[in-house]
Amino acid sequence: DTGVSQDPRHKITKRGQNVTFRCDPISEHNRLYWYRQTLGQGPEFLTYFQNEAQLEKSRLLSDRFSAERPKGSFSTLEIQRTEQGDSAMYLCASSLGDISYEQYFGPGTRLTVT
């Protein structure tokens, strides 16, 4: 068990560019969550997958954001036409199932939009 990994750890991009982040969950975990954390705030839920199905999306997830989890393994989060307000830490978590199970968090990807 190598834990949840995220790549890259840091990303600096210019406004208007597209960025993509990757999350590799713990291998046997069927649930995968994306959260966003801004400075001085707690993480805020963005979306989650049960296997390959995306089951819920937060209102924070504008149409510039898209997430996928092909084959129910790793997941990608893409942000198109980035804005300065997208600057944040993007966290991925995985779990064996519903609320009964612990969510294990990755180290996060820190995005800076200049």
Next chain:
Amino acid sequence: GDSVTQMEGPVTLSEEAFLTINCTYTATGYPSLFWYVQYPGEGLQLLLKATKADDKGSNKGFEATYRKETTSFHLEKGSVQVSDSAVYFCALGSWESQGNLIFGKGTKLSVKP
């Protein structure tokens, strides 16, 4: 909607002092409650949890009791160490929210030797 409010930091304590970090919640259903900890440069880790009223979660000397009557889940430790310096997040999750966690803003704890 559901929400979590925790005391603002930063909190600075001397080693071996008693720690309390207050957390209250608002929820329409019957949530599970969690404390997560984030050490410098690391990801969030689950510290303890409680799934129903009057449950006490405990780990590494930290404790928190799920109080439905006061909608609270305060974190306590009798004697803090320098290694406890971190940011602590209170969170709730429920069947209604499909397990997505709702976090407080976090409380930064610094423990001085």
